[in-house]
Amino acid sequence: MRIALIDDDRAQIEALSRLVLAEVSNSGYPASKIEAFDSGEAFLAKWQPGAYDIMILDIFMDGLSGVDVARKIREADDTVRLVFCTTSNEFASESYEVNAQYYLHKPVTQEGIAAMFRRLNLDVLEKMKIVTLPDGHPILIFNILFTDYYNHVVTLYVKGEEPYRIRMSQAELEALLLPYGYFFSPVKGIIINFHEVVKMTEEDFILSSGNVIHITRRKYKEAKDAYTRFRFDKMRREVET
Known part of the structure; x- marks a missing residue:
């Protein structure tokens, strides 16, 4: 399972990585490879359709927002699971537009990560990969x-x-x-x-x-x-x- 984290807050990236890896280890999900990017621009410069199974995007970033990045992703990849990480529901309508599967609310907790994985229905994702x-x-x-x-x-x-x-x-x-x-x-x-x-x-x-x-x-x-x-x-x- 390949996961991309896109956030311009280094501390947030490190916290998310720890929580995601802990959930994968504790719950028996497939082994995961996590890659972190500190901006939407840095991510899109490397990204290719099908490269990731899950993307967790901060909405409020300098430069391209998480919604901007999600729109670019959906132009070529309609199967990757998109998750927005934010302190606000302000962009709820945009999340429907890009078919985001979940909202992670900051500060992110282990319980929140566990709920995210349940919602993403990874067993179904695994069979479609x-x-x-x-x-x-x-x-x-x-x-x-x-x-x-x-x-x-x-x-x-x-x-x-x-x-x-x-x-x-x-x-x-x-x-x-x-x-x-x-x-x-x-x-x-x-x-x-x-x-x-x-x-x-x-x-x-x-x-x-x-x-x-x-x-x-x-x-x-x-x-x-x-x-x-x-x-x-x-x-x-x-x-x-």
Whole structure:
């Protein structure tokens, strides 16, 4: 999960980062990468459509306001979750215009961050997330069963689709998938989606597709711990919702 924080108050950025990371850690959400920007201009200079899952924008900033930035975002990205952070509801009508999903009121609290995550419905977001491969091919990441790397070519096995092959390194693929938290590499050259695991034995992961993926002895404990943590976090979120 990739989160952008846009605020010209450095103390506010640092506080938001701490609170967001604490909520992610305590509530079992996918691992998050947080990037901070001290102005709307600095953010837009780097931003590309699809680069973030959540954006938290201060409304009152020098230069471009949070609403100005949100309008630019919505010209090219209609799926990112937009959150305004402010001391006032003055711009409520503008938030509807850009389809903002939540208002965070300053001073921001842990309870406020928790409420924000519940409202954003991240499980739905997770299932809708599309990533773009280096060759420009879009793929629904949640539907990936597993990937296989051989001789500089990655094969992605996706539910309901023919296998997709692309020339790229395993390191590039791991950088793309592993940050989402529910992907894991139990053996060199293979990445699996924990959502598709129906059983774990002492030697293998068995997937919903019937594929059996071996777990190396060296990685067995790490695999067991990661899969146990994934299942616990998933059950906890289901109970809470």
